[in-house]
Amino acid sequence: MATGNRPHVLAVPLPAQGHVKPLMSLCRQIAKHGIKVTFVNAQSIHDKLLLSASEDDSDNNIVMATVPDGLTPEDDPDNPFTLFETLPKTMPQTLKDLIETINSSNPNEKVTCVLADLSFSWVFDVAEKTGAEPVGFSPPSAACLAMLFHTLKLFEQGDLDSNGSMKNGDVISLSDDIPSWTKDELSWHVPRPGDTKAQKLFFELVKGYKDATKAKWWLCNTCYELEPAAAQLLPNAFPIGPVNLLNSDNSTPTNFYSEDSSCLRWLDTKPVGSVVYVSFGSSAFFSQQQLDELALGLELSGRPFLWVVRPDLANGSPVVYPDGFLDRVGEVGKIVGWAPQDRVLSHPSIACFLSHCGWNSTMEGTSRGVPFLCWSYFTDQYHNERYICDVWENGLKIEFDEEGIRSRHEIKKKISMLFSDNKFKENTVKLKEKCCKSIGEGGSSYKNLEKFIDHLRR
The missing domain is CATH 3.40.50.2000 (Glycogen Phosphorylase B;)
Structure with a gap:
């Protein structure tokens, strides 16, 4: 030059x-x-x-x-x-x-x-x-x-x-x-x-x-x-x-949606390693039936949760929650339109990441030492899920039922399994060390x- x-x-x-x-x-x-x-x-x-x-x-x-x-x-x-x-x-x-x-x-x-x-x-x-x-x-x-x-x-x-x-x-x-x-x-x-x-x-x-x-x-x-x-x-x-x-x-600026940083203050009120973080990125869409099952599964888990719900998540339409859901979960659940994800995943109260397994989310969660609950949707996410569940062993897959729905009971079951087995956290910490x-x-x-x-x- x-x-x-x-x-x-x-x-x-x-x-x-x-x-x-x-x-x-x-x-x-x-x-x-x-x-x-x-x-x-x-x-x-x-x-x-x-x-x-x-x-x-x-x-x-x-x-x-x-x-x-x-x-x-x-x-x-x-x-x-x-x-x-x-x-x-x-x-x-x-x-x-x-x-x-x-x-x-x-x-x-x-x-x-x-x-x-x-x-x-x-x-x-x-x-x-x-x-x-x-x-x-x-x-x-x-x-x-x-x-x-x-x-x-x-x-x-x-x-x-x-x-x-x-x-x-x-x-x-x-x-x-x-x-x-x-x-x-x-x-x-x-x-x-x-x-x-x-x-x-x-x-x-x-x-x-x-x-x-x-x-x-x-x-x-x-x-x-x-x-x-x-x-x-x-x-x-x-x-x-x-x-x-x-x-x-x-x-x-890199986000297509405005971040709601109030979720960080909400996380400050929760115990270390207690919160389920739920986000499906910018492209996934769900039927109302599937969204109902997810909401009820989070409620059944009994765990605090932070859920990112885009305005168009319900097949391009605003989300309608199950009757009484918002009142019942109260302060146990926090719902935002978009979150400062890397800061959320770095927060000590986060226990796991229920994710679509896009590669950005996969890298962000893995490099922050957060185990995964995998809910892949399309493109490369299926293979990223295989890395997480089969190779790195830092997460579990949430399975479909015979009707192609991830049921509330399956969601509750996998959240419980992840919290009860420390190997997922241990494996993720090792992966975090490699990334850093x-x-x-x-x-x-x-x-x-x-x-x-x-x-x-x-």
């Missing part, structure tokens, strides 16, 4: 909560090393971040930029599937224009690196056209990433049809040391039968990985100690996580990130 020029990273996330948040955590760490960072969101995503941000949400080290999302007035801006369709058509040119404007306005701070979600690998073409180095970021597990590349081979070989359905066999295995995938647990599997549009769009995202090899660096939100077998399958992968441990602040050691000075993730930062400065 020429003398006097400052390295400049332009980051492009997939337009989903679980992708924006970890990439921003990584970018904060990059910016702390004096490297300029411009974070680019589609306009509708940017608007959500601004609406949910507090007055304290600001970071002078990161520039927030936007590009048009290509939505028409008839499109639903809250439907991520629509953005997955429109952005690959409109974003290449608008992103190229943005980079050229940045480069011409300040020649000493030209964009030198485009850091993009690997599923948006078409962004790497834009990087090459503007003279920037393409670098990939992978929010899910290393095992999921390895499976995605294996999927491409299966598709090319004709073992998968155009919608991603398996033609031969029911199970895919990459290694004896990595849990296998069944045909119903692949990353594009959707929970609503007949939702072929969503499944096809997910599969199109998978096929987007075909150009990922244009990037020599794949920065992954995991650490080698948690996934050694999977990491070894990916020669371009550099585990630099868990990224939630990289930053002690939350200065730049990895991102600490001299650890494997620390060294990988240090190597990448040094590379940016050259």
Whole structure:
């Protein structure tokens, strides 16, 4: 790099909560090393971040930029599937224009690196056209990433049809040391039968990985100690996580929903290791019957609980609670629309995490030493659940009944089992130590990130 020029990273996330948040955590760490960072969101995503941000949400080290999302007035801006369709058509040119404007306005701070979600690998073409180095970021597990590349081979070989359905066999295995995938647990599997549009769009995202090899660096939100077998399958992968441990602040807005910090004060009133934390992320939806069973299961457990209930959790509609439920649980239960999750999981009163097992939540809970009750919903969550229950043994699966419902009795049973067996907490504490050691000075993730930062400065 020429003398006097400052390295400049332009980051492009997939337009989903679980992708924006970890990439921003990584970018904060990059910016702390004096490297300029411009974070680019589609306009509708940017608007959500601004609406949910507090007055304290600001970071002078990161520039927030936007590009048009290509939505028409008839499109639903809250439907991520629509953005997955429109952005690959409109974003290449608008992103190229943005980079050229940045480069011409300040020649000493030209964009030198485009850091993009690997599923948006078409962004790497834009990087090459503007003279920037393409670098990939992978929010899910290393095992999921390895499976995605294996999927491409299966598709090319004709073992998968155009919608991603398996033609031969029911199970895919990459290694004896990595849990296998069944045909119903692949990353594009959707929970609503007949939702072929969503499944096809997910599969199109998978096929987007075909150009990922244009990037020599794949920065992954995991650490080698948690996934050694999977990491070894990916020669371009550099585990630099868990990224939630990289930053002690939350200065730049990353949430699509406003956080309710009153839950932290409520947690202060509860005994150490007593509270069940319940959250299903930003994408899961439930029938009213299933929500009733969950509410009644939490009540039957007799344990204090903190439950995150998004406004649209009931299949896009406001949640209706069972008759008398709110009065009966009283101060035993706390319900919020969105929680400052990493701070919640760090609170000493939290005993376990009833989770959809998205990879961000999996990393946040594991790195904070919190055992899991697993309630996977779609995409990579099934496999993350297998890591938790079968490999790391730091959690239990909540099973469906014959009608496809997780009953109140099953919920109560698994909460009781988790509280009565200390092995889950002991295993999670060991995993927490591995995560903290990895991102600490001299650890494997620390060294990988240090190597990448040094590379940016050259």
